[in-house]
Structures are given as structure tokens and as C-alpha cells.
Amino acid sequence: MRYFLPIWILIVAVSIGVLGFRESVLRKPPIEVFPDMDRQMKFRPQVPNEFFRDNRASRLPASGTVARSEPRRNVAGGAVVYSYEDHPVNSGKMTGTTNWVELNPTVIDAQSMARGRQRFEINCLPCHGPLGDGNGVTKKLGMAVVATLHDPRIVKMSDGELFHVISNGRNLMGPYASQLAVEDRWAVISYLRALQFSRLGSLEDVPAQFRASLNK
Amino acid sequence: MSDIFPKWTNKLPTRVIAGALIAGTTVFAGITYYATPKYTRVGYQPVQPVAFSHAIHVDQVGLDCRYCHNGVEKSWYSNIPAASTCMNCHNQILANDPKLALVRESYNTGKAIPWVQIHKTPDYVYFNHSVHVNRGVSCFSCHGEINKMDEVRHAQPLSMGFCLDCHRNPEKNIRPPEQVFNLNWHTNEAAQLQLGEKFVHDWKVNSSQNCSACHR
Numbered sequence: 001m002r003y004f005l006p007i008w009i010l011i012v013a014v015s016i017g018v019l020g021f022r023e024s025v026l027r028k029p030p031i032e033v034f035p036d037m038d039r040q041m042k043f044r045p046q047v048p049n050e051f052f053r054d055n056r057a058s059r060l061p062a063s064g065t066v067a068r069s070e071p072r073r074n075v076a077g078g079a080v081v082y083s084y085e086d087h088p089v090n091s092g093k094m095t096g097t098t099n100w101v102e103l104n105p106t107v108i109d110a111q112s113m114a115r116g117r118q119r120f121e122i123n124c125l126p127c128h129g130p131l132g133d134g135n136g137v138t139k140k141l142g143m144a145v146v147a148t149l150h151d152p153r154i155v156k157m158s159d160g161e162l163f164h165v166i167s168n169g170r171n172l173m174g175p176y177a178s179q180l181a182v183e184d185r186w187a188v189i190s191y192l193r194a195l196q197f198s199r200l201g202s203l204e205d206v207p208a209q210f211r212a213s214l215n216k
Numbered sequence: 217m218s219d220i221f222p223k224w225t226n227k228l229p230t231r232v233i234a235g236a237l238i239a240g241t242t243v244f245a246g247i248t249y250y251a252t253p254k255y256t257r258v259g260y261q262p263v264q265p266v267a268f269s270h271a272i273h274v275d276q277v278g279l280d281c282r283y284c285h286n287g288v289e290k291s292w293y294s295n296i297p298a299a300s301t302c303m304n305c306h307n308q309i310l311a312n313d314p315k316l317a318l319v320r321e322s323y324n325t326g327k328a329i330p331w332v333q334i335h336k337t338p339d340y341v342y343f344n345h346s347v348h349v350n351r352g353v354s355c356f357s358c359h360g361e362i363n364k365m366d367e368v369r370h371a372q373p374l375s376m377g378f379c380l381d382c383h384r385n386p387e388k389n390i391r392p393p394e395q396v397f398n399l400n401w402h403t404n405e406a407a408q409l410q411l412g413e414k415f416v417h418d419w420k421v422n423s424s425q426n427c428s429a430c431h432r
Contacts, residue, residue: 137277
């Protein structure tokens with residue numbers, strides 16, 4: 001006992017010293033105590049894979065390919081439109097031409113408006129600001145030019161052109177096609193139109209029962 | 217007999233038993249404390265190739281989680297954003313900052329940024345992000361205060377026990393859908409239970425405890 005106890009206490013102290021405590025910062029990958037089948041011969045999304053030249057396991061669709069299933073929901077008139085079709089809802093252009101469509105080809109209702117607002121606030125608000133006036137947080141951080149969406153140039157833009165700008169970007173604004181689904185882009189456009197209308201309207205546009213609350 | 221067994225051997229059995237007890241207890245305590253994801257995983261904080269700070273982007277700038285992790289509501293995994301998402305702002309903000317050299321390189325050449333994955337479930341676990349965030353489980357429940365982290369740190373054990381705790385009592389973690397991505401939203405325990413129970417009932421939340429819910 002005379003030898004055992006001090007030695008044991010030393011062992012325990014050294015172990016604690018080496019292993020540390022729970023919740024301390026660990027820079028090395030976690031030890032997997034029972035690693036049976038934890039890591040299998042398969043690839044999860046966005047992991048590296050040296051087989052391909054770009055070292056990515058996740059592959060992009062070959063360029064020019066279009067998804068063939070899943071019709072667009074929410075197209076006005078209840079039409080079934082697939083993503084490969086030359087339809088305004090996919091391109092923002094009138095079928096068979098290069099002219100922008102004037103009006104949003106999707107159904108605009110309270111639901112799509114709410115969705116548009118939500119997506120606007122996620123994707124557009126950082127730069128264009130909650131009111132769309134170009135006073136987003138990025139302006140304070142050094143973003144030089146952010147368009148105000150109430151600019152007459154943009155108010156007069158057709159819905160199709162707006163769709164094109166959101167999808168492909170313009171000037172310093174990047175493309176949002178990969179962040180916003182087609183339906184969401186149109187929903188954002190309908191919400192944007194509401195934002196613009198709120199600046200253009202007069203008191204007569206407000207339903208009679210709400211006018212009093214505006215004068216407060 | 218005293219020739220064969222000297223006197224000190226009289227105390228040997230008690231000493232062996234006492235020693236074994238002390239050794240056994242400490243070994244047991246050590247395994248309980250260390251051989252669990254609460255020790256092996258929590259606190260994992262690898263050095264990332266780009267010093268991206270969630271604290272700056274979410275807490276100070278106010279970006280929504282979904283600006284970058286835009287697939288989280290649709291997909292079983294929450295995507296790491298493409299370099300083009302970073303460049304939507306960083307083409308102008310900190311445009312020549314050496315800290316962002318890898319991001320610019322990735323944007324220009326398509327070379328992947330070698331991010332180090334922190335939260336890694338075993339390959340036989342099929343955790344679905346979209347199901348959870350669309351049913352009121354906030355990022356906070358599994359990732360902790362990630363909005364305040366300068367460097368991402370593994371905040372919760374993400375062990376099977378951790379999953380089951382919530383699957384047995386989902387009302388403790390279900391919050392109003394509009395607060396799922398608002399990591400600053402907190403309420404007291406009683407109000408949380410009341411809200412949670414209402415949502416579990418209204419949405420018919422069936423947090424399955426079958427093996428096949430997660431293991432396939």
C-alpha cells in the first residue's frame with residue numbers, strides 16, 4: 001500500500017493531465033472509441049475525393065443538362081410547366097422570343113407573398129435593406145454601389161428582366177440562381193413589387209378603414 | 217507455516233481487495249468521464265483554412281443562416297456555401313484581404329476550399345436537417361450558440377443518447393417555425409414546454425424511436 005497508492009495517484013494525475021477535461025478545446029479530430037462501421041466506403045455530400053480532378057466527391061450535372069421531372073408549381077392558369085420548357089416561368093422571356101415578359105407568370109397570393117417576403121429578407125436584405133432602398137448592412141461595411149429598388153429604372157423594369165437579374169446577376173450583384181429556386185425568385189419579385197408600390201401609392205390606395213392608422 | 221508465509225502475508229488479501237477497489241473505481245470513473253462523445257467530441261474546434269467567423273457574419277452583420285446554408289430546408293444535409301456565395305459580398309468588401317485568398321482562388325479556379333468537417337455523424341446515421349428545421353427544431357439545439365462563435369466548436373455530444381433525449385421529449389426543443397433560425401430566441405422552461413406540447417400536438421410530431429428512423 002505504501003508504494004501502490006502514491007504510484008496510482010501519480011498515474012491518475014498524469015492521465016488527467018494528458019486527457020484534460022470535458023469541453024476543452026480539441027484541435028485534433030475526435031477519437032472514435034468504437035469505430036465499427038462509423039466510416040464506410042461511401043461518400044457523403046461535399047467531402048473530398050481524389051478520384052476526380054477537382055477533388056470533389058459531389059458531382060455537378062454535366063453543363064447544359066436540365067432536370068426533367070418535377071413540374072413547376074404555382075404557374076398562373078394551373079399550367080404544368082417542366083424546367084426544360086421554353087416558358088416565361090423558366091426564362092423570364094416570352095416563349096420563342098428574347099423579349100422579357102411584362103408580368104409575373106406565377107400565381108400571386110398571400111402564401112407566395114409571405115414566401116417572397118421571407119426569401120427577400122434572407123437573400124436581398126443584407127445589401128438592399130429591409131425596405132429595398134439600398135441601405136443594407138453591407139453599405140456600412142464597404143459595399144460601394146447598391147441599387148435602391150425604388151429607382152424608377154427598376155420600378156419600370158419588366159418582371160421578366162427582374163427575374164433575369166436575380167438569376168444571373170448584373171454589374172456587381174452576383175447570380176442568385178443557386179440560392180433561390182425558380183418559384184422563390186418569382187415570389188421575391190411579387191414581394192418587391194409590393195415594396196415598390198408602397199412608395200408609389202397615395203392615401204387613396206389604402207382601404208378606407210386603415211387610413212386613420214396611417215395618420216398616426 | 218510461518219516459514220512459507222511470512223507475517224506480512226496476513227494483510228495481503230485485504231490490501232489486494234482495497235487496491236483493486238481503488239483501481240477499479242478510478243478506472244470506472246475515468247471510462248465514464250472520458251469514453252463518451254461528451255469528452256471526445258464536445259470542444260472539437262479544428263483550425264479552418266479560412267478564418268470564417270459566424271460571430272461576425274450572423275451576430276454582427278445579421279445574415280440569416282439560410283443565406284449561406286441555403287439547402288438546409290430542402291435537403292438532408294446542410295450545405296457549406298459555394299465560394300460564389302461568399303463573393304456576392306466579398307467582391308467588394310475586403311476584396312483584397314489576404315485572409316480571403318483561398319476563397320478568391322476557389323471562386324476563380326473552382327478549386328475546393330479544404331474546410332474541416334466538425335459535426336460528423338457515423339456513416340450509418342441518416343440525420344435529416346430539413347425534417348428538423350421545418351418542424352421547429354432550431355440550429356441551436358444541436359449546434360449551440362454557433363451565431364456567437366468566432367471559430368466553430370462542436371458544442372453538443374451528438375451521441376445516440378443526445379438524439380434520443382430529444383426524440384423522447386421533443387417538446388423541449390420545438391420552437392415557433394419563424395424562430396428556428398433566430399438563435400437569440402430563448403424562452404423559459406415552462407413556456408417552452410407549453411409551446412412545445414402545443415406544436416407536438418398540432419403538427420402531429422412523431423419523433424420516432426425506431427432503429428430505422430436513423431439507422432439504415
